[in-house]
Amino acid sequence: MVGAMMPVLRQKAAAFRRGGFLLCAVLFSLMFVAPVTADEVIPREPTGEEREQVLRDFVLANVEFTLLHEIGHALIHQFPIPLFGREEDAADQMATTFMILRHNTDIDPTAMNQLLMVSVEWLSEWEEEESTAGPSAHAFWDSHSLAIQRFYNVNCLLFGANPDELSFLLDTEMLPAERGFDCEQAYKQAFEANLWLLSSFARTESTLVPFDGIVVEYEATRNPRHEMVRGWLIESGLVQEIASRTTEFFAWPQPVRLFFDNCPGSAEAYYNRNVSEIVICYELLDVFLEKSEMFVSRSAVVVCANAGLRRLYGESFGCADRPED
Numbered sequence: 570m571v572g573a574m575m576p577v578l579r580q581k582a583a584a585f586r587r588g589g590f591l592l593c594a595v596l597f598s599l600m601f602v603a604p605v606t607a608d609e610v611i612p613r614e615p616t617g618e619e620r621e622q623v624l625r626d627f628v629l630a631n632v633e634f635t636l637l638h639e640i641g642h643a644l645i646h647q648f649p650i651p652l653f654g655r656e657e658d659a660a661d662q663m664a665t666t667f668m669i670l671r672h673n674t675d676i677d678p679t680a681m682n683q684l685l686m687v688s689v690e691w692l693s694e695w696e697e698e699e700s701t702a703g704p705s706a707h708a709f710w711d712s713h714s715l716a717i718q719r720f721y722n723v724n725c726l727l728f729g730a731n732p733d734e735l736s737f738l739l740d741t742e743m744l745p746a747e748r749g750f751d752c753e754q755a756y757k758q759a760f761e762a763n764l765w766l767l768s769s770f771a772r773t774e775s776t777l778v779p780f781d782g783i784v785v786e787y788e789a790t791r792n793p794r795h796e797m798v799r800g801w802l803i804e805s806g807l808v809q810e811i812a813s814r815t816t817e818f819f820a821w822p823q824p825v826r827l828f829f830d831n832c833p834g835s836a837e838a839y840y841n842r843n844v845s846e847i848v849i850c851y852e853l854l855d856v857f858l859e860k861s862e863m864f865v866s867r868s869a870v871v872v873c874a875n876a877g878l879r880r881l882y883g884e885s886f887g888c889a890d891r892p893e894d
């Protein structure tokens with residue numbers, strides 16, 4: 570399961586603490602920074618088209634992570650993959666490294682955005698939990714790592730895969746130095762695990778039949794927001810592409826049904842071992858949409874004044890024309 574949101578999400582969302590979201594606000598402000606003049610960047614409100622693009626990108630990045638996490642569970646179930654840690658952590662690690670490898674972040678710096686959108690989503694979940702009073706704010710007993718740990722875990726692997734490009738992340742709120750020193754080794758181990766996975770269970774000529782794999786199905790949606798997100802998924806081709814690639818890569822012993830469903834009161838995604846089925850609730854996708862709407866509604870922040878973001882995104886937004894702050 571990639572995560573279960575409390576039914577009181579909407580109420581809790583209103584209680585978000587602004588301070589902890591500075592980074593998120595900065596990230597999302599990138600899309601709304603006007604071309605620079607001599608030494609000044611003037612934030613502006615996004616156009617309707619830009620706004621939808623930002624919402625869409627955020628939702629798709631998090632759907633991708635969710636899908637790959639659940640596919641990780643399916644792989645662990647259907648193939649004899651040894652685990653020395655918790656399955657939830659393994660599925661997170663598989664999803665993160667799959668995304669890093671799928672997007673070639675080592676040669677395409679802009680591809681890092683997608684991973685950052687995933688990690689800041691975990692950060693926002695943590696902030697949301699913290700804003701909830703009472704002893705049940707954090708589920709320390711849960712089989713999943715805490716949201717804040719999942720945030721650092723994604724950042725660590727992303728940094729480990731791109732230590733030169735992302736050196737500015739070190740010793741920041743994104744990646745404390747004490748953790749960062751181990752991340753290149755962590756990514757190396759994860760990368761080698763992926764090589765082992767492919768070499769051990771890849772589809773070969775001798776395993777062409779049966780050609781089982783992941784079959785995508787969408788339940789009819791029941792509200793316009795869900796229908797909008799469903800439209801983005803279909804239009805982007807993201808889900809079908811992941812399903813097709815995963816089907817081609819691995820010699821699945823049995824088919825896996827990937828089902829987008831209505832789950833009133835439950836915003837979650839999970840893999841059901843009993844029937845080899847991945848269920849992604851439209852309600853979870855709505856949570857991603859709510860998060861992105863919240864970020865977009867915040868004031869634009871001058872990205873070029875932030876050394877790290879300037880290095881990561883500056884060229885796309887004209888920061889390179891400015892002298893270093």
Ligand SMILES: [Zn+2]
Nearest residue numbers: 570571657660
């Ligand atoms: Zn899971």
